[in-house]
Structure formats: structure tokens, C-alpha cells
Amino acid sequence: MNVTRGFTGRPRVHRPGLPPGQYDAGDDWPVLSAEVTPDLAPADWTFRVDGLVEEDRTWTWEQAHALPGSVYEGDIHCVTSWSKFGVRFGGVSVDAFLDAVRPLPSATHAVAYSHTGYTTNLPLADLTGGKAWIAFTYDGRPLAPEHGGPARLLVPHLYFWKSAKWIAGLRLLDHDEPGFWEQNGYHARGNPWEEQRYSGD
């Protein structure tokens, strides 16, 4: 262990639910995105699922909202070291979209992409079984543009760069394909509990 002389850190109470190397950001919700926040009206937002599926499908804002609603209440973790406790997102489970397109048995991974062109890769298993959402609201209000509004992917059990803002679609693949940050050296999966920050972690 490489102790830093004179560093004690902030007085801390052990916070259950805080992954290693993370701190509690409290009420703060830092914004980190590499691109210009797009000016994207709900009427112009669409969400498409294609690739290794029986039938491609694109949903409009209205059509996506006609699917059964689903809420996530819990924590989120950003690779830049902050975590946020007790957040509440409203949207639709990714399962509901996948059920409609019927993934082929060969589909193992997905690339999530944004209306900005941002991409991130995920094993399909991290998107199914009630673990991922297309989120439209935060704390009961429309999701702010800088946080990905009108709609973002939400995969709260992984570092937050996986939860692509301004989500435009999922392409199902039979292989893993690194996305934007993954090509920039970040970990392929990004599990905060295993501190999978950079490739090789």
C-alpha cells in the first residue's frame, strides 16, 4: 500500500452500497459527456432496435410511452469516482423493447448508440432481466438535456458511461464491439464492484 503522507481523507462513515474507490456525491449530479448537448425534442426522438433480431423496429416518443412503464430506484456510479444514492428514474424496461423484436439466439452483445453518435458496448445479459431501462424522467420530471434527456439508456449496475445519453438505438451482435470510451482505453464491461475502470483492470 502506498500511503500518501498527511492524507487522511474526509471523515467517513462507511456507506453500504458504495463500491470501492467511489465517493458519495450527495445532491450533486456531475455532468460528463464528450460531445455537445444535442437539441433533441421528444417529437424528434426515436429509438430503434436492430441487428440480430427477428424483426427490426423503431419507436417514436408516443409509441415508446405506450409500453408499460417501469421505475428504477437505487444508486448510480460514475467511473470518475462519484456515486449517487437513492435516485429515481422512470421509463420503460429494455426487456419490453427486446420482446417486441425477438433477439436471435446468436445475439450475445449489443452496441448502444446515441443521437449524437456516441456508442457503448454491452453484453446482452446486462440489458435483459429487468436490469436496464430507457429512462424518460428523473425524480418525476422530464430528464434534463445535459443528463441525456429526452431519453437515455439506464444500466445502473455498471459504470454510468454505459448508460448512453440521448439513446437512439441498440444493435444486437454476435460479438463484443468496443464503443466510444472502450476504444479510448476504458474497460469493456465496467462493473463498479470489481472496479473495472480501464482495460486491464
Added chain:
Amino acid sequence: MTEISSPPAFTPPTRFAIPGRIAVTHQGASVWQTATLTEIRRETPRAATFRFAVPAWVGHVPGQHLQLRLTAEDGYTAQRHYSLASAPDDSGHIELTLDHVEGGEVSGWFHSEARPGDRVEVRGPVSGFFAWPGDRPALLIGAGSGVVPLMSMVRHHRARGLDVPLRLLVSARSPQELIYAREYGPETTAVFTRSAPAGMPVGRMTAAHLEPLLAEQPPGGWEAYVCGSNAFAEHATRLLVAAGQPVDRIRVERFG
């Protein structure tokens, strides 16, 4: 004979992408190394530059950042990202410039405790998205400590004697809070938001500050680099887009 074919990578139907022309190494991204503090230079009442010896540093492209980790005696660690302030060189040294954030855990240690000889851990450089290798005309816009990665670019430009156009628009609260004030040359325009020298206007960066810079479009156009707090990044990128700068030629580094 076996044929190895890899499926074509998926490109989404939009323009934003990692610049393929910028080759960065990710070699250092997963390995923690010891950085020994060799020098502390005060920049402003709130910001100081910390110079470190990192003998095995793999080098960086201006604009990249690193991850820094402090460890307490009980094993507790705090890690934060910091932009590289120094231009790449082969001296085995790197420099970071830290703002003293009120109540900040890591910047607080640096500003009140750190002294030459202290050791911290770093890994990187990380992320190539905000990097500028010096090959394209660059319009740099920063506020507060957001000028740090941009200064690495300016220093690189000077050290290499590059003649590719480079302009820096930097916003600070006052002349006293302008980081690297002594180092700016004719490439730089400063904007002061709270107090300014006599005869200079006080106020936020506006379209009028950008106009002359965007009017002198170099061949091929500017690559814009915006860095600072999220509020500043939102403001500056909105001005750029409104002034006609293509969104896929704007790179943004937000400090959170």
C-alpha cells in the same frame, strides 16, 4: 488455409466519433505508478501547479488527462481525474494545475499538505478524445482550471514551433485569478467575468468574443476544444453552434 474475417464495426448513422487520426497509447491506463512531487508553483491565490517526476511516463498527447490516487493510512483511497498541463517532453516529468476546491478532499490535500518529496499514484494518460496532436487549426476555449489541458496544447505548439493556427479564448473571474497569466501571447484573448483591468469590459463570454475568431477561418476550418465546468461548457458550446461551428468539430471536456 484459414480465412480470418472480422465483422465490420458498427458505425451509427451520425457524425460524432473518435478521431481516428489521433493515435494515443492506452499502455499506461491500467498501471498505477508512483509520481514524486518535485516542485510547487503558485499560479493564482486559488490555483497552483504541481510538478512530478514520473520516470516511466509513456508520454501523452496534449489535452489528455490522468487518474490520480491518494491513500490514507487505513487504506482509504480517493481518486480524481486531472488534465496534464505540461507539453509532452522526454524529461520524465509531468505537471498538473489544481484549483483549490472549497472543502475538496484531493485538491485540499494538495493545497494544504503537499510538499516536494511527497509521493502519490497516477495512471494514464487516459482518453484520446480531447487530445490535440498539433495537426489541425485549433480554437481553444476554456474557463477557470479548464484552461489546463488547453495550455498543454499552447505549450506544445510553442515547443515544436508549429505554424498551424492556434487561438485561445480564456475566461477567468479576474486578472488575479487568470491561471498562467504570464505565459499568454498574441494567440490568447482573456475574458473577465467579475473584475477586469481599467478599460476592459466585465462579463461573460458572448458571441461577440467568438465572432472575430470564427471570421478568420483557417483552411479546413477550426477544430474547437471547450473545457471547464459543465455550466461553462454548455454556454460556450451553445455559442459555438449558434455561430456556425459544426457540432462534430467541437470536443468538450467537462470537469464534472
